[in-house]
Amino acid sequence: xxxxxxxxxxxxxxxxxxxxxxxxxxxxxxxxxxxxxxxxxxxxxxxxxxxxxxxxxxxxxxxxxxxxxxxxx
Numbered sequence: 001x002x003x004x005x006x007x008x009x010x011x012x013x014x015x016x017x018x019x020x021x022x023x024x025x026x027x028x029x030x031x032x033x034x035x036x037x038x039x040x041x042x043x044x045x046x047x048x049x050x051x052x053x054x055x056x057x058x059x060x061x062x063x064x065x066x067x068x069x070x071x072x073x
Contacts (some may be wrong), residue, residue, distance in 0.1 A: 001054055001055070002032035002036060002040060003033070003035050003036040003041035003043075003054075003069045004033075004036070004042075005041075005043075006041050006054045007033050007034050007067050008060065008069055009010040009059075010030065010034075010059050011030075011033075012029075012030050012031060012032055012033060013027050013029050013030060014029060014030045014059055015027070015028075015059070015060040016028060016029065016030060016057040016058060016059050016060060017057070017060055018045065018048070018052065018056055018057055019056055019058065021055075026048065027060070028045045028048055029045070029046045030043055030044075030045060030046070030057075030070045031043070031044045031045055032044040034054055039048055039056040040053050040055070041055075045047070
């Protein structure tokens, strides 16, 4: 997935789960827009050091996000 594709769907502040190499999972939010580094899309996370590839992240739906609410006719 390219940084452009990621950014279209997931702005900074998106809640994500990070899949760590040792099998653990960490919940946090994105702290930046993704940037393209060669074939990798990378970004920073809140309260977590370093840059992370978007392939290591799973966006989580925010139950209070009004953009996902659809009104019935």
